[in-house]
Amino acid sequence: MKSPVKTLFFILLILIGNPLSQNFNYSKSITPRELISKEYTNETQKCDLALVLSGGGARGIAQIGVIEILDSAGIKPDIIIGVSMGAVVGGLYAAGYTPKELDSIARSINWGELLSDIPERSIMLQTQKETESKYFLTIRFKAGKLLIPSGYLAAQKLLNKLSELTAAATIRSKKNFDKLPIRFRSVITDLTTGEAIALRKGNLGEAIRASISVPILFMPYTIDSFYAVDGGLRMPVPVEVAKKLGCKRIIAVNTTAQLIPRNQLNTFNKVAEQTTTIMQQDLIASERLLADVWIEPDLRNHNSTDFTNIDSLIEWGKDAARKALPKIFETIKKHEFIKIDTIISTPEIPGLQNLLRGTITSKML
Known part of the structure; x- marks a missing residue:
């Protein structure tokens, strides 16, 4: 993603204040469990x-x-629960793409173009090209008042791509995420109520798009x-969503982004990025306590808006997963039950017809 987009993000933060602190009350202790919609x-x-x-953007x-x-x-x-880039x-993966196909998709996408709503110059009118080359930001006024948009990007290109990639899965599953090859939940935040919602039905592409709507x-x-x-x-x-679903x-x-050295x-x-990261630390810490296995790739402070180093990102993810495999297998083994081949309900001992049944069972206890 190019610097003008990031610049605009922080200009708007200055103009309207920090939306995260205004719309959500972080001083109130609310557990994620209370914020998950029961219906969903x-x-x-x-x-x-x-x-x-x-999440974590490119990370x-x-x-x-x-x-x-x-x-x-x-x-x-049995189920995948994703948020933001994790939802993508x-x-x-839940829709049926193999890991190799995911790898290929990530490498083939022009992320800078996909995350921009500027149309390709080849289809623009000459006047549009001239305007586009001069300005990256247009400020609108109404009745002498500055109009602040609800967001810089509608992400229509991103939605189109997601819809293209998930159309077949949406049709096959009949918009029921439990009917996908792997069950899936896309986690969003309802801006009106502040609730976390785990979507389990609908258009898969739209559910993913909704989860990545960075304010x-x-x-x-x-x-x-x-x-x-x-x-x-x-x-x-x-993680709390998985707990709510009763996952063993x-x-x-x-x-997610890590704290940046001074x-x-x-x-x-x-x-500004550090400020947002600090605000998430307590939430992440509480979720970590609920996980059986916590995998945190060493991403070398990779910038969340840098999509130019896909190879390294994927390799770093592989390295972290390989290191976690022993813990994963140990966790799986702990939850396995011993298979019972035969159940003996009543012991029968030939030749002891004259003994009371209670005498035999009492000696066995």
């Missing part, structure tokens, strides 16, 4: 193993590498009755 998480299906995927692509290692080791989750990666950068997305923004606002790593074992992957806090952008 009421479950009865069996869930032995859940895979929880986080979230590392989760493809994690999935590739888990898949090759024969570890298949997890949603496509101000992307316009909120209306889905069902929800005014959706990035699910990571309330659940950066939505939970593997969580955290690719000597690197030398730009306004980095200071």
